[in-house]
Amino acid sequence: MSDARLDPLVHAPRRLAAMAILASSQSVEFTFLRDHLQVSDSVLSKHMKLLQEAGYVKVVKRGRGRGASTWYRVTSAGREAFDAHVAYLQSLVAGAPVSLGEPGAGD
Amino acid sequence: METDAIDEIEAVRRHQLDVHRSAPLPAWAWPSFGIGVFVFLSSYALGEAWISIAAPIAYSLFVGVWAGSIVRHTGVQGRLRGTPRPLQAEIVRAWAGCALIIGGAVALGLLVSWVLAGALAGIAVVAGGRVYERRYADRADALAAGQAR
Numbered sequence: 175m176s177d178a179r180l181d182p183l184v185h186a187p188r189r190l191a192a193m194a195i196l197a198s199s200q201s202v203e204f205t206f207l208r209d210h211l212q213v214s215d216s217v218l219s220k221h222m223k224l225l226q227e228a229g230y231v232k233v234v235k236r237g238r239g240r241g242a243s244t245w246y247r248v249t250s251a252g253r254e255a256f257d258a259h260v261a262y263l264q265s266l267v268a269g270a271p272v273s274l275g276e277p278g279a280g281d
Numbered sequence: 282m283e284t285d286a287i288d289e290i291e292a293v294r295r296h297q298l299d300v301h302r303s304a305p306l307p308a309w310a311w312p313s314f315g316i317g318v319f320v321f322l323s324s325y326a327l328g329e330a331w332i333s334i335a336a337p338i339a340y341s342l343f344v345g346v347w348a349g350s351i352v353r354h355t356g357v358q359g360r361l362r363g364t365p366r367p368l369q370a371e372i373v374r375a376w377a378g379c380a381l382i383i384g385g386a387v388a389l390g391l392l393v394s395w396v397l398a399g400a401l402a403g404i405a406v407v408a409g410g411r412v413y414e415r416r417y418a419d420r421a422d423a424l425a426a427g428q429a430r
Contacts, residue, residue, distance in 0.1 A: 194296035198363035206356030266286035
């Protein structure tokens with residue numbers, strides 16, 4: 175079980191949604207995430223870059239030319255951060271004492 | 282703050298369920314799988330010894346390519362471990378159904394005809410696949426609506 179911890183990077187609504195999808199999948203394609211989150215390519219790229227830089231997400235390029243696609247996969251550190259963040263939210267609901275975690279990037 | 286947390290947990294749950302709800306299989310998925318099953322089983326009608334080695338290898342490759350094509354088409358590769366229990370139960374039921382079909386087809390092939398066995402198994406896979414897909418979607422919708430048992 176993960177420690178309940180607020181993760182400012184995961185806390186932003188778009189990134190929380192992206193992490194929720196990634197955490198329940200093996201890998202997800204860029205367009206699936208973009209369509210699901212209803213954001214533009216550039217907005218999604220910006221969010222995914224932050225998650226990638228934090229080591230929460232791994233990028234895999236598949237194919238070449240017109241058939242090329244970008245796939246994302248959550249890393250074990252990303253899964254741990256997401257689980258800890260969800261545990262933090264659940265502890266808030268339950269009224270348990272929680273850790274505010276380390277400061278990081280906001281939305 | 283507590284209300285915000287409830288909303289966020291609900292949003293996480295909804296997004297995770299949407300992975301299962303918004304990635305329907307392409308229309309060609311089950312017909313192509315049925316054809317693969319037919320070709321695999323009916324190849325044994327040739328009666329050649331090498332077929333018994335080549336056919337399972339070719340069929341395994343076909344299943345790999347088939348699954349890869351579906352993942353590319355839907356844009357999402359599911360994760361059994363993160364799948365909600367009622368949906369996992371549907372997947373297990375589908376595999377059990379598949380094993381039953383293949384078992385019945387092998388018995389029919391050995392006793393009657395491999396071509397007939399292949400044809401019947403192919404049809405059963407297409408029909409069963411569509412039933413599974415509908416049941417899975419219904420379960421996912423029920424979960425999203427908070428009605429799942």
